Every structure is written in structure tokens, then in C-alpha cells.
Amino acid sequence: MSLTSALTQQLTRRPQRLALLEQIAVQGSITRAAKAAGLSYKAAWDAIDELNNLAERPLVERSVGGKGGGGARLSAEGERLLALYKRLESLQARLLESAESEQDLELLGRLMLRTSARNQLSGRVLDIQPRGRNDLVKVELAGGAHLLAQITRDSTEKLELAPGRSVVALIKAGWLRLLPLSEPADESLNQLQGRIEEIFDAADGPSEVRIALASSQTLCALVEPERLAQFGLKPGDGVRAQFAPGQVLLGTAL
Incomplete structure (x- = not known):
């Protein structure tokens, strides 16, 4: 976009x-x-x-x-x-x-609809691989990080996706699973590494965790306080945000 x-x-x-x-x-x-x-x-x-x-x-x-x-x-x-x-x-x-x-x-x-997805990251399509009735779309984000989005073939055609096309990747904050960098990564999931910038606690729900990526883009994750305590995560810590390709939505300019 x-x-x-x-x-x-x-x-x-x-x-x-x-x-x-x-x-x-x-x-x-x-x-x-x-x-x-x-x-x-x-x-x-x-x-x-x-x-x-x-x-x-x-x-x-x-x-x-x-x-x-x-x-x-x-x-x-x-x-x-x-x-x-x-x-x-x-x-x-x-x-x-x-x-x-x-x-x-x-x-x-x-x-010109708004979206409820907190994370909207600009990027460009690098590759599209057929997967049955779906496509696996490889996207390069600003700064060089990559992610995969699994979308239907109809969506690929409707969005007129092709290598080089500008897109926005949308990821809901609740879909991100945070792990410290010392924990093993799940290679079947997307991995974005960054540093916890700020944590906003809530009295009646998950905490909002703001993560600064090396690209100067920012992720927002909703994480239960128990999980933050389990790994001792705090501002300044390096973390890995994991999410499935099927949890990535793609958008293009009208």
C-alpha cells in the first residue's frame, strides 16, 4: 500500500x-x-x-x-x-x-473501512506458493523481516497479488504468542523478534505489551499477566512473537 x-x-x-x-x-x-x-x-x-x-x-x-x-x-x-x-x-x-x-x-x-486489528505492518509480496485451495504468501516487511500469510486462492486473485505488490499485513494482538529469546522457536510459526518497550497492565484482563522491532515498526500483543510472570518478561527484554500463517490477513490499496 x-x-x-x-x-x-x-x-x-x-x-x-x-x-x-x-x-x-x-x-x-x-x-x-x-x-x-x-x-x-x-x-x-x-x-x-x-x-x-x-x-x-x-x-x-x-x-x-x-x-x-x-x-x-x-x-x-x-x-x-x-x-x-x-x-x-x-x-x-x-x-x-x-x-x-x-x-x-x-x-x-x-x-475506506477501519479494521480492529491492532498490528498493521506494511510490506511487499516476495513469493506465492500454491497449497491446495489456499496460497502461502511470503511478505517482506520494512527492515527485511519476513512472514507468511495463508489465504484462499480466491483472496489472492481478488487482491491481485503478485511478487512486488505492496500489501499491509494485519495481525490481531491476541494472536501473538510471546516467548523470551532463550526459549526454542516453533519453526512452523512466523517469528518476529523485538524488544519489549512498554507494558500496560489491566485490572480485569490481559496486559498490553508493546514490542519494538528492529525495523522501527511496533507490535502490540495481549498477554495474560501469568504468562509474563512465568517468563519474567519486563520492559527492555528481547522477545519472539510467534503466530500462525493462517492468523495473518492481507490488505491492498483500493
Whole structure:
């Protein structure tokens, strides 16, 4: 999915994210930028992670624990996107003015659906191997990591997948199984290695674990506190996130 399609949809559908990028450029602090954009600190981090994951290169460069709750600034790519979006705003206004009816706008909204999957990672198709009525699609993520997605042949054809095609891999947070790097890997599963960046505990359910990958993309996993305690996992620890090829959904630009 191209930078101007996936990310522009995110910013168009969620204007607070554009405000967040603008405030990061001004404030240089995640905490201050979040407050100015009307977001909670955690929501700001979630937004930054999702935007960075969709981009081929990070839009926001950050440092945990800096002045004001964590320093942050726009990368050159982020500055370019912000400038591009401001140019697109005038074009968008002209497009909406040309819509003949409210039904036209409703149709556009249905074509740009949101997803409940917390992990949305941009990548490119490397290979497609037939597996009966299914296909095993090999995807290269930003930074060079690979994963496999098992989808139906109909889905492959509907998405017009082929080597070199840009895609977004969607993985629900509850599908990720975390293990310390010292534990043996299950070779039948996808493996993404990273470092635990932050853990958000919940009083009545699994903890939310934020994992920084070497590619600067971020994974979010929902993990029961008992499992975290079993392996003594804490921020700063290296972990392996495992998930089955059948638990990867693929999306492409419209």
C-alpha cells in the first residue's frame, strides 16, 4: 500500500493524527503534543506506532523517558508527508464539493473501512506458493523481516497479488504468542523478534505489551499477566512473537 494511499486515509479518517504530527513538529514532546491534539499519552503512542508501521520509513523518531514524558520529532519522511497532506487538503475540499449527493459520500466511507486489528505492518509480496485451495504468501516487511500469510486462492486473485505488490499485513494482538529469546522457536510459526518497550497492565484482563522491532515498526500483543510472570518478561527484554500463517490477513490499496 502506497504512502499516499494508506497513510492519507489514516489521516483523513482520523484528523487528530494529523494534529498530533503537527504538534510533534512544534512541541518536540509526545506528552505535550498529545495534550495539544486532544489525545491521551497512550493513544498518542498507539497512533505513532500505527503510522510508523504503515510507512516504509518511520514518520516519527522518538526517545522514551525524555523531557515531558518522551522526546519526539518528525523524520524527514514525516515532514514530507505533513507537507503533502496539507496540499491534499485543498484537493479534498474540492472533491467533496463536487459530490452530487450525500449517498456519494456514504459510499466513499464504506470503501475506506477501519479494521480492529491492532498490528498493521506494511510490506511487499516476495513469493506465492500454491497449497491446495489456499496460497502461502511470503511478505517482506520494512527492515527485511519476513512472514507468511495463508489465504484462499480466491483472496489472492481478488487482491491481485503478485511478487512486488505492496500489501499491509494485519495481525490481531491476541494472536501473538510471546516467548523470551532463550526459549526454542516453533519453526512452523512466523517469528518476529523485538524488544519489549512498554507494558500496560489491566485490572480485569490481559496486559498490553508493546514490542519494538528492529525495523522501527511496533507490535502490540495481549498477554495474560501469568504468562509474563512465568517468563519474567519486563520492559527492555528481547522477545519472539510467534503466530500462525493462517492468523495473518492481507490488505491492498483500493
